[in-house]
Amino acid sequence: MDDEGRGGARTGPWAAPVLHADLDAFYAAVEQRDDPRLRGVPVAVGGGVVLAASYEAKRRGVRTAMGGRAALAACPDLVFVRPRFEAYTEASRAVFEIFHATTPQVQGVSIDEAFLDVRGLRRIDAPPVDLAARLRARVRDEVGLPITVGVARTPFLAKVASRVAKPDGLLRVDPDAEDAFLHPLPLEVLWGVGEVTAAKLHVYGLRTAGDVASLPVGVLAGILGPAAGRHLHAVVHGRTPERVVVDRRRSSVGAQRALGRGPHAPADVRAALLGLVDRVGRRLRAGHRTAGTVVLRLRFADYTAATRSRTLPQATASTPELGAAATALLDAAGPLVAARGLTLVGVALTGLAPDTWVQPALPLGGPDAAGLDGALDAVRDRFGAAGVTRASLLHRGEGMAVPLLPE
Incomplete structure (x- = not known):
């Protein structure tokens, strides 16, 4: 019997074929990689607002989107670094090349994270957890950055696993122990549960995924609304899509x-x-x-x-x-x-x-508009008012006469 997903036995190394790879404190890690003086010290990328913080800074209370003054109050020895987006783009490109060298089934989520579906490598490569370890080693050795990988049966569980394993970790969720992994976690760790949703649930004394899993779907729908309630009920019971989406174009x-x-x-x-x-x-x-x-x-x-x-x-x-x-x-x-x-x-x-088919706009406006008007007037003066007309009038039967051209 096949051991991939819920359709077959939920045991064996290939029962969890989805990887979520997430670079750790990406912007700050690039700065620490490129400047040895920043290694091991709290670093924030940004200026008036923190765009990214190293884990040394996060442990001192610095958070993304925090104002610069508040960040310095929380961590007086914080080092601010101006962002270098070209460097981040280049590092991301190098990491994604490693992703695609691992498997063609890659779904990029952002500049610093992606889902990888490795189930197609079952008969030709190492098990998923070994592929994850190899990927982490390549990113560290070839790009010089730490990366965390979660391995699970579904993209949702793999994402949560990588959150739990951070920083610079590797965690596999056994399909037979998904509830044991998921239910003790705080609601805020669940992918898609933001501050507003968590606050609504906290009012009712719900703190963990297990608390929510104990409720009927109708109760959750009453708290969060029908769609959000059904979605969260499916999430805490492991009923989320199993496949990585790789053919979706960026919007x-x-x-x-x-x-x-x-x-x-x-x-x-x-x-x-x-x-x-x-x-x-x-x-x-x-x-x-x-x-x-x-x-x-x-x-x-x-x-x-x-x-x-x-x-x-x-x-x-x-x-x-x-x-x-x-x-x-x-x-x-x-x-x-x-x-x-x-x-x-x-x-x-x-x-x-x-951009396969692009119809450029005709330059009929702007500074050349007066010249266009003059040319149209000259045509009408020579060939009559019907010599040139608007295309939008043709379906009304106007302007259909064909002018006689002089010999």
Whole structure:
């Protein structure tokens, strides 16, 4: 009998064929790798806001998205480092090459984590836990970064296993002991249970996955709503999808930059934004994609955030066009930026589509519009008013006369 998944025996080394690989404190780890002076000391990447913190800093109470002053209050010897996104992108690319060398079934989740389905290697390679150990060794030796891997029957359980095993660990969840692993865990460890959901459950004295598992689905639906209640009931009972999704195309591409506390000159913010547009535009073209919408993301000194978007007349991968849309959004948000103080700027491109067939927009507007009008007037003067007409009028029977051209 096959031993893969619930459909067969839930025993044997191949009963848990899904890996979740997650780089540890990624941005901070890259900085510590590249600068020996930072190793073993608390490090935060960012400026006014913490984008990432090393585990030395996390153990002292520093958290992602924490303000710089609060981080220094929690850890006075914290070392702040300006982010180097190009270095992080290069490190991520090297790690993902190792992922794809392990198995073609890779689902990237973010720049620093992915799911790997290795069930197809059953007859030609080592068991999943051995593959995970080999992957960790390769990332450490070839890229110089620590990585944690969870191994389980489903992507959800593998993700939770990697969370429990951090930092720099390896944990396999035996399919026959999933409840014993899952039920003692705090609700906050469960993938998809955020602070709001956990707070609602805490009101009812529910603290662990086991507490939730003891409730009927109808009770959870009453607390969280029908959809969320059914989902969480399935989660705590191990009834989540078993397959890794590898054919889903990315729906967006983005980048952001921490600016630190200002004030910042508008020209400097504009330059930072255009640098981000250069980066995402290059990634867009490398993936043979076009974007239909530009999204501007702003974070302010009072820890609030704002998002603005603009849908383009024509999908494009042109950096000048994308940059023009992004800077127009920034200009429109000028009063908000001035009032709140900007600490982070980001840009995202959405509405992605393949660039196989792209119809460029005709340059019929802008500074050439007057010349176009003059040309159309000249045609009508020579050939009559029906010589040129709008295509939108043709279905109404207007403008159908064909002018006689002079011999």
